[in-house]
Amino acid sequence: MSNVIEINELTKYYGSLFWKKKTPALDRLTLLVPGGTVFGFLGPNGAGKTTTIKLLMDLIRPSSGQARILGEPPDSLDVKRQIGFLPDAPAFSSYLSAREFLVICAKLLRIPSATRRKRIDEVLDIVKMTNHAGSRLGGFSRGMLQRIGIAQAILNEPKLLILDEPLVGLDPHGRQELKDIIISQKKIGTDVFFSSHILSDVEKMCDSIGILNNGKLLCAGRIDQLLSATGVRLHVNPGCDNIAQDFLPMATGSIKLSDGGWELVFTTTLDLTSKLDKLRAERPGDISVSSSRENLEDFFFRKIESDRFVE
Ligand SMILES: Nc1ncnc2c1ncn2[C@@H]1O[C@H](COP(=O)(O)OP(=O)(O)O)[C@@H](O)[C@H]1O
Ligand SMILES: [Mg+2]
Structure with missing residues (x-):
């Protein structure tokens, strides 16, 4: 299977031209993420995971190097339609109900009105939030909000899901629920790329990992191969x-x-x-x-x- 993500020498310095940080947040990252996998992007805080994901999502521009997602550059509109994204600290309007929020997302994604309601019901069911569809987001726990976050990410039936620290801040039960949802997406053929520093979760969920530290990739590959070669x-x-x-x-x-x-x-x-x-x-x-x-x-x-x- 071909690679869903190809990153070549990707480098990011933050700051203006004259006030640039001396060390890059991301330093010549080269990484291939094969299709058909759940890929765990690991690293301690400040390693450059969010920076990488922002570059992949075309939210910031690289200082040098290139990335391709599903064979296209990150700014390709065609690619944006095929990706689902959950940012690291999503902010939700507390006055909207779960369903109202998903209707807005579905409209932004241009999901036709004829199928919109059905798809929203489907994703609410996938993330087990059907019973809370009419409740306001302001009253939701962190775990419930993460599930709504996943719901919006899978609305357009993406080929690739990119999740930035989806398990952070969740209690063990909430983590397990979210892991089950991610695994269910893998089963229907969606590729998943997610960042985390919660290692024990990653070992059970991912096929492949990359480890980032200080903006540099330390290693990447299939978990069974990385660990058996040890x-x-x-x-x-x-x-x-x-x-x-x-x-x-x-x-x-x-x-x-x-x-x-x-x-x-x-x-x-x-x-x-x-x-x-x-x-x-x-x-x-x-x-x-x-x-x-x-x-x-x-x-x-x-x-x-x-x-x-x-x-
Ligand atoms: N907008 C920004 N401006 C300046 N420095 C930043 C910005 N965002 C991140 N950084 C720095 O870049 C490095 C990598 O951060 P980040 O990509 O958020 O790491 P991670 O997601 O792995 O915790 C850190 O040193 C962080 O302080
Ligand atoms: Mg981060």
Whole structure:
């Protein structure tokens, strides 16, 4: 399947020509988002996620570089018709009812009057807000507002949904409900690109992720591949400190066990395989080797942490 988003060396400096920030909010971001996926765009606050999404939505212009959505530049009207968007802090008029708000959105989207009501009923049903259609938005909880936000984003049956931190500020129940809605959209064939810093949610929902830090992409790819490629665990029996010392410089994690043995973790198997094979053949009783799979949270923090020491 072709890519739904293609970003090439995208860079954004905020500020005027004469008063520009020295460091870019987004620094030569290159990223391909394949179709048929839920893509999680991860990064701590200030990483540049919203900036990227604003660039994709044509709300701001890049300092350099290009982006394409569904094969077109972000300012293409044709593309705008095929995307649904939920901004990071949507503001709703508190005096409108949920249905009135969706009618306005549907009119802006030029959904014909003949199908408008039916479609609004459908989206209210999808986000489980049918019973609140006549209630004013001012009385809604954060979770209910997020569901109405999703409802407006899917009104035009988009091919691609772009959601900026949709899970933020929700309680666990609200998060689960929203995740279910996002997964339901994936099931009907909608691609989803969403940003988040809530990692445990992402691991269950996304097929692929990208991790952004200080405006730079640290890694991107399928979660199963990123995590399975993460390494090897070497257990060294007590009394074999020389083996542990030999491998320590390459280890990303090490624990000296209370029995005198060692547990070493290597996050990349690069260059280690032949060395380990040799050791296994020569001293089979002294070590055991197993594969280690990080959870996404450990992977994320390791990537962010190691980025601190670059440059
Ligand atoms: N309108 C703006 N003017 C100046 N700086 C901004 C503006 N918007 C964001 N920034 C800065 O750009 C960086 C990235 O911000 P943002 O894209 O909002 O990150 P994230 O969404 O990942 O939290 C931050 O350092 C932020 O302070
Ligand atoms: Mg943001």
